[in-house]
Amino acid sequence: MTIVSLNFLAFIAIVSLIYFIMPKKIKWIVLLLASYVYYFISSKELTGYLIITTISIYLVARGLEKVDIKQKIECEGKERQLKKQLKNKAKKKKKLLILFAVLVNVGILVFLKYCNFLSENINNLLNLVKINYELPFRTIILPLGISYYTLQAISYVVDVYRGKCKAEKNIFKVALFLSFFPQMLEGPIGRFEELSHQLCKPHEFEYNRVKFGIQLMLWGFFKKMVIADRAGLYVNEVFNNYSQYSGIIIVVAVILYTIQIYADFSGCIDIVRGTSQIFGINLAENFKRPFFSKNIQEFWRRWHITLGAWLREYIFYPISFSKACMNLTVKSKKIFKGYIGNLIPAAFSLFFVWFVNGIWHGASWKYIFYGLYYYILTMIGMLFEPVFKIIINKLKINVNSFSYRLWQMIRTTIIVLGGMLIFRASRLKVAWEIFKSIFTFENIGKLFNGDLFRIGITSGDFIIVVIGVVIMFVVSLLQEKGINIREKISRQNVIFRWILYYGIIFTIIIFGIYGPGYDASSFIYGQF
Amino acid sequence: MEELLEVLKKVKPGVDFENNSNLIDEEILDPFDIVSIVAAINEEFDIQITAKDIVPENFNSIDKMYALVEKLEEE
Structure with a gap:
């Protein structure tokens, strides 16, 4: 069930x-x-x-x-x-x-x-x-x-x-x-x-609590059935027949997969949290607008938060405070001093964190590599942090400006897209093949000649996904500004509220993607 | 307390340890800072802070950290 x-x-x-x-x-x-x-x-x-x-x-x-x-x-x-x-x-x-x-x-x-x-x-x-x-x-x-x-x-x-x-x-x-x-x-x-x-x-029974719970569930169903499962049709076609596609088709597939997995996983968590709220139980948040993150560490503090917290509490700290790591800290500080001295013990502990993160997702080398991909990039980021600071100071870049924040978010998203490619590919070798096939620019015209709409989904589906993503983005932006959307809705007049509720319900019923027996397809993270 | 402040400033310069009492809650200190601070405190005070002591309440302010050091010194 x-x-x-x-x-x-x-x-x-x-x-x-x-x-x-x-x-x-x-x-x-x-x-x-x-x-x-x-x-x-x-x-x-x-x-x-x-x-x-x-x-x-x-x-x-x-x-x-x-x-x-x-x-x-x-x-x-x-x-x-x-x-x-x-x-x-x-x-x-x-x-x-x-x-x-x-x-x-x-x-x-x-x-x-x-x-x-x-x-x-x-x-x-x-x-x-x-x-x-x-x-x-x-x-x-x-x-x-x-x-x-x-x-x-x-x-x-x-x-x-x-x-x-x-x-x-x-x-x-x-x-x-x-x-x-x-x-x-x-x-x-x-x-x-x-x-x-x-x-x-x-x-x-408390009317407002139950109402908020059902609203959260509806939002989850919308993300899962209207956005994730629709994007999945294109993604499955490309990844299952990867040798037939290259260039821009793959790039779009990786972007759509990232949208799919986010809408799928966070949608499921919304349904779970909404269901629990009906019973008066507040479960921990698992997502906090991860694509607004300025670096990978922040991304993992906002994406699958409870897994990250678990790894920090039960892997990172115990290893960091083990006798072996403490000795390593003392020795590395004596040998290297300063920044590098602090970095070596962190590198030691973080290796285990990312290794466990990778293998927890599945019994395959690609998942281990997925974890190590983030480990290597985190370590590079930490290693060059002082260099980046010098460059920023020399170029007099305002790190609080919108343009710099935007650049940081885009950079983090590109890194995440790379991770998603590894995650979705059937094997590590396949991930590498798909990655290589991105670098052909001959088919960039497919973005505009309609070929894109013959791969698993139609132009109408694409429009629905884009509208869905825009809605998700606006909701995330409002939440990022600290606005509680469900409370705001509850303060509107009754006609507006019910038009909105019926609107979402009918959107899910009409635009939702159904599997056999009118059940939506299974959740990606359910297999872990 | 002075000794502890010196240790903290050495590990993480630029942080207002004297006045801020939400160092963890406001994410001023991240897990890497905590590890470096614990290593430095253990060495300086010859105590053993372990993973079980790593709760936000023990690291949110210099006073809380000092209380933890005193408790472990007594043990």
């Missing part, structure tokens, strides 16, 4: 009805049951993996808490030296527990998602050293949202370890945190201390 389907809308209607009429005490149980029904319909017997993850992190979190309590009792009235010894002993125990939770959960993910990728590479290696043995391949069927809920599971136990949140005593509340149905498909990746109390608190 994809979230862009009539079945899903009917499911929300039934669940919300039951949720609002049930007594306060059991409202969260309604959400838990609905989530498990939804999950079981999507993943059948693979639901077992979600249950294993839930039990493992529940037990580990409780274990961590017990170690803490025991240590506090033992430390009472003891001397400082003895206290330190007891603390170190408790720390070791806690580290073992965390290691167990990470091994179990990352182990399941690796076993299910990466086993064929590992087998393929080990077999290639064995072939290279002429060992006649081949690891078998297995059919990969992934439980719904495993890449997302595994990250949530790890964040929960690590936060309990760090003392940032308390261990939950009720296993069913942990189960709800991991399985809350709107966010199972594409996140956003939630944190226990921000999400759990909202999930378990009873929320009564």
Whole structure:
């Protein structure tokens, strides 16, 4: 049951009805049951993996808490030296527990998602050293949202370890945190201390909140069905038959793919956040107008925000503050001094961040390269930052001027387009072939002679995509200026409001792209 | 406090550490600055700030950072 389907809308209607009429005490149980029904319909017997993850992190979190309590009792009235010894002993125990939770959960993910990728590479290696043995391949069927809920599971136990949140005593509340149905498909990746109390608190029906939730869902449907799926028709044709196309056709395909993935992913998140808002649950924002970013670092603070935050909290900081990295910091500062001295430890930690970012997206070298592409460009940017500053000062460029800001945004977008090309190509080698084929300028005339409108979509489709993108841009611009559009709309008179609502609904119904069974095509990020 | 201010100014010159109490919330310090500041503080005060101490509340102002240093020195 994809979230862009009539079945899903009917499911929300039934669940919300039951949720609002049930007594306060059991409202969260309604959400838990609905989530498990939804999950079981999507993943059948693979639901077992979600249950294993839930039990493992529940037990580990409780274990961590017990170690803490025991240590506090033992430390009472003891001397400082003895206290330190007891603390170190408790720390070791806690580290073992965390290691167990990470091994179990990352182990399941690796076993299910990466086993064929590992087998393929080990077999290639064995072939290279002429060992006649081949690891078998297995059919990969992934439980719904495993890449997302595994990250949530790890964040929960690590936060309990760090003392940032308390261990939950009720296993069913942990189960709800991991399985809350709107966010199972594409996140956003939630944190226990921000999400759990909202999930378990009873929320009564509130007209304005429900209205805002439905509006956000409509906006998501518009982005997904009218813009993303339409742009996807052209993109699929070009990328699936890349050897037949070159030059401007490819450039347009990459631009349209970037529009598609943004409208698709942010559209899905809008539907997810809108659905949650109906139940009174505010999920974390995952997008903040990323194409207004002035550099790649900022882009990744605005694009898939919850993944970036997760990588910062659970990869970047732990590696940066590990003994090995701290020693590296001290040594590099002694050897290089100044700017480069600070850069080396950052380069070390960032490598792991981008590697994990890449491989999290999928079991393929192209995803690893996708991560490393951003790593290399980030490092080049950081390395030459002092040089850029000197150039800017010498040329007396006003960095706050509109033209310079525009240049920064265009530069960031071009880099992102390069990343999207790698992301969309079927393999790394194909990405390189497609990239090379861009550099033929003989077919620039195809922009104007109508050939463009014979590739998957018509001129009418192109116009709809362009109008859709202009609407998205205007909305983003207003949001960037701090204007709350939904509140503004709610202050307009009733006739204008309903014309607007019906306008959006009919636009989605008439201009939406439908797959088999009147369901929209699946979400790009749902496959991760 | 003076010692800490000196360390901070060395790592990130040009930031008004004395008066700003929203260094993280206003994104004046980014994750790379935090790593450099932690490395410098650890070395200067001979303490061990770890990932679990990295919360905005501990780095939003010089006072908060000083409180963290004092807490870890006591431990």
